[in-house]
Amino acid sequence: MNEFASVVSVGGLLPSDLLREVAAGSRELHGTSAESYGLAPGERLNDQITRSWNRLTGVWGAFNEYVHQRHENDETATTLTRQRWLNPLFDELGFSGLPTARARVIDGKEYAISHQWGDSVPIHLLGAEVPIDRRSPGVPGAARTSPHGLVQEYLNRSDAHLWALLSNGRTLRLLRDNASLTRQAYVEFDLNAIFEGELYSDFALLWLACHRSRFEGDPPEKCWLEQWSQHAATTGTRALDRLRDGVEAAIVNLGEGFLAHRANADLRDRLASGALSVTTYQRQLLRVVYRLLFLLVAESRDLLLAPGTDDATRVRYRDHYSLARLTRLARVRRGTAHDDLWAGLKVTIRALWRDGEPVLGLSPLGSDLWSPDSVKVLRDARLDNAHLLEAVRNLTITRDAEAKADRTVDYRNLGAEELGSIYEGLLELRAEVDVARRTFTLVMAEGNERKTTGSYYTPTKLISELLDAALEPVLDKAMRKPDPEQALLRVSVLDPACGSGHFLIATANRIASRLATVRSGDVEPAPSDVRRAIRDVVGRCVHGIDVNPMAVELCKVSLWLEAMEPGKPLSFLDHHIACGNALLGTTPKLLAEGIPDTAFKAVTGDDKEYAKALRRTNKAERKNRAQGFLALHRSVSSDVAHLAAAARGIDATADDTPEQVEDKEVKYARLRASGPAVKAKLVADAWCAAFVMRKTPSELPITDKTLRELEDCNHEQLIEDIWASGQSIQAHGVASQVVGRILYLADEFRFIHPHLAFPHVFEVPEDLEDASNLDTGWSRGFDVVLGNPPFLNQLRKLTATQASEVNLRSHRFGDMASTYTDTANLFLALSCGMVCQNFGHVGLVQPESLLAADGALEVRRKITSSAALTFLWLASEQVFSANVLTCALVARMGPRSETYALERACGADFRPLPDLRVVDAKLSQMPTWGPLIADGLGVPRVQLEPAACLADVATTTADFRDQYYGLVPFVVEAIDRKGDIEAGLLVPLVTVGLIDPLHNLWGTVTTRFAKSRWHAPAVDIARLRAESDLGEWADQRLIPKLLIATQTPVLEVIPDEVGNMLPSVPAITVVPEGISLWHAAALLTSPALTAWAAAHHLGASLSTNAIKLSAKQVASLPVPPKSEAWDAAAVEAQSALRSTSREMRLAHLKDLASLMCVAFEVKEPDELIAWWSDRLPKRDTAVDVRDRSI
Structure with missing residues (x-):
């Protein structure tokens, strides 16, 4: 199933799809031309690779002879391997005359890496008898740590290098700095298999991927390998989508195949009568797919057969009972109505349950995955070859529509996280069965399991950042214990909404890496040491909860695949991975x-x-x-x-x-x-x-x-x-x-x-x-709680069941569970109660609204009263498939200093921001957390010392949808009815789209109201008073006032001097009482208030570039002391409103901005005004019409 039999890509560094593009010279991939490899015009890559191949095949044969004939005292064969084999190999890769290097020193520690090409590539070359995954006492570059660990640690600590090469002549590895990854990552080329098996295509890939030109870049981040890695990250989603489509098709194949088989009358009868629900049938089909998935991965990684299985037994399994056999058949046959292939597959499945099958080399794996009861409905059902082979074909071959080519799925190099994302998507689907027609379909329906739980797949980079901030401090503490091995195995981690186990797999890899370090003594342990450790970690350290029982099963499958060891059964996980709604329980x-x-x-x-x-x-x-x-x-x-x-x-x-x-x-x-x-x-x-x-x-x-x-x-x-x-x-x-x-x-x-x-x-x-957690009545708890819990805003209309759940949650979480609290916020509150109250860490992805929403206020207070906020990340754009902007935080429970450092990052690239010194007492008093991270979006910091708030000098109100819908029958087009406007028969209706800073756009641009476009919307006020109950409301609004728009880059306000305009929801009305209309206009237009509001209410809007305020929040805006500057700004506000050109208006606005900065005593007004000016509307109303619908 792997196109390159001798190549293994671990950790998604250069995934198999990317390697295929490299080998094919894809036009979508930059850096694949002959010129990019330094070839002269007219030279062809294939010719050069063929010349290298022809030379090296001869060198390889001679080298092996030398190795076999070497002197018995030459235990490592280092000099021989370098001179007779590796130097020629690297000559052909462009590293001609590769120089040796002195040991490098970082912070006092030596790294004895043998060679260095210029400033770009560390290259560590060893003898053919030196293993690269184990220490070799007395061997330079392998004595204190494994060669792999040595090179990896050096890359992680060096600021000057990103990529390196490692080889002992038998194996060559391409490594990258992986300090920011959740697991080890490298590409391995089996040189022995390439040259002994004459795998020319694999050699061509090695040549293309490891050529000198791939590493050269200034800075290193611009080298071709790095660009390829980034290309793989951005195109990976497309490949996953193709595979997800194939998996869905495979389920349909199986569903229809079982329905259609003539021997399965009982199955059809039970579905028709309702004795067997469609949901149960779908879930059991999904378990069959889980089994096929497991076999595809395990076989391709040579993990299924017991160690020591002889060649004859391997051939017997491969040729007659393996899924690889079905894959080969699926490529060349359509299949028949016979069902012998399914019968053969069932032999394999039965062997993996309890007893094994020695004649096939199969050891029992146990677990629910292979239990006959897990597919009880299908246990005796039969499946014809045609449907089975079509299912296998869909699982193993995908169609790349853009390249117009079929792609073989490389399960050997597909990470468990990627597998999880594919199969997690299956939870969105609902089955429909027509027994009479014997059809089975999958549809995406509203109310599917995944969407009603609000869950989304989490990018690996985001998980890595949370692990750095939440898990690593706990692991550091464990490493300082007298018995670090046992301390690490006692670390307990929970994901309260685990889905496919993405967080848990990443967590297990991190802990396993530390455990392997303790056991091996290597700072960067060899991959083989980590593989042995991860099984112990999965069985001891990780825990998960999910409301969806199929997600629970998927999580266990993902963990089993990650931790599988040949010859050993699957770990028992039932007591660690539980099915339940984490928000519905008691203490x-x-x-x-x-x-x-x-x-x-x-x-x-x-x-x-x-x-x-x-x-x-x-x-x-x-x-x-x-x-x-x-x-x-x-x-x-x-x-x-x-x-x-x-x-x-x-x-x-x-x-x-x-x-x-x-x-x-x-x-x-x-x-x-x-x-x-x-x-x-x-x-x-x-x-x-x-x-x-x-x-x-x-x-x-x-x-x-x-x-x-x-x-x-x-x-x-x-x-x-x-x-x-x-x-x-x-x-x-x-x-x-x-x-x-x-x-x-x-x-x-x-x-x-x-x-x-x-x-x-x-x-x-x-x-x-006596409990350490008085809120719950228990002590101890998890060391770390991590995850990306469901995002669900308040429901517009609750069902009776949902209302009951809300009632239960309200009592469980008290004031933290308000009507407007996002479900994810409750998971945050829950997590803080489930971790150890002394040094327990919580790291969760949250909707950005956590930072400022009133519904999350009590959750924020809960955290600041019992924990230190140690890490905060803000997404400045959408980074995964949620329809909301996100943030992530880490909180450390327990005592904290009066001041401490808050680590911060921003954006999809996790751009680091300077650490912020947090004053604990002040943080607990902050109504919002927006100011902690707003500078990451470029919002200037403003320290305002208000004399009052707007509520002290004005009344602020917002209208409701009742007013909006109530006005609809009375709104008319007034574009040609100027006389009626002047006579007061029609009253202009102002939507938020007609409000610019001190610029009333009514009648000059079109706007939308009630799903229609209007040139000059107006309300027939006489009819409104006579025919509706909104007359009193209208009279209350028809007074001098200010109207404020919402969801805008700056605070945008227009004065209504006469009081002859009506606001349309969601415009906010401000009626000054202690100050003049123009003073209020200058105040609300000021850059200082825009920056203050942008910071303090970050997360409330649909965009990080917009400000959304409620009437209550507008009322809380700070007001400066009375001053001459403010008086002058009020005059500028009046002049701006009366300006006849955009240029005049901007000039008055900038004068107003400067004066209000004086009134607020802003310390760096130029920076603030420049930022504010860039956010002002750029349109010319004579030619540009903005459509801002409510």
């Missing part, structure tokens, strides 16, 4: 307080009177349960301690054999079924169920008394009766129907309670006052 403290009365708030579909009665009952029960308070939270403490001991025992159990993994599975199943576990979860679920249950007489109530009765139940009796029907738990009177309803609601809403889902992470003390 020991909430449980101890009992079910609150707010749980019985009626929503759509509830009986309001019955809900009130339940509320009264619950209140009385809570009042009478003082003694039960102590009993319940002590029971929670005891239960969690029991669960934690068992969970830690599972973690401590090895899982190197199928029997050990099975032992873990059995222990975990027993733990979940144990009395303490069942009861603790049922009590917690009951607390949540009280919020979301229907409040009607037909539903058995769940009240505070239910909690106490469940708590008093005998463990064994509870488990025995939990599945009973129509009976009671005799000793305590809890109807089993109530228990059943709690279980149903827990499954429907997917409640998850952190202290019960991950008991090995949390501790619950007997006295909750």
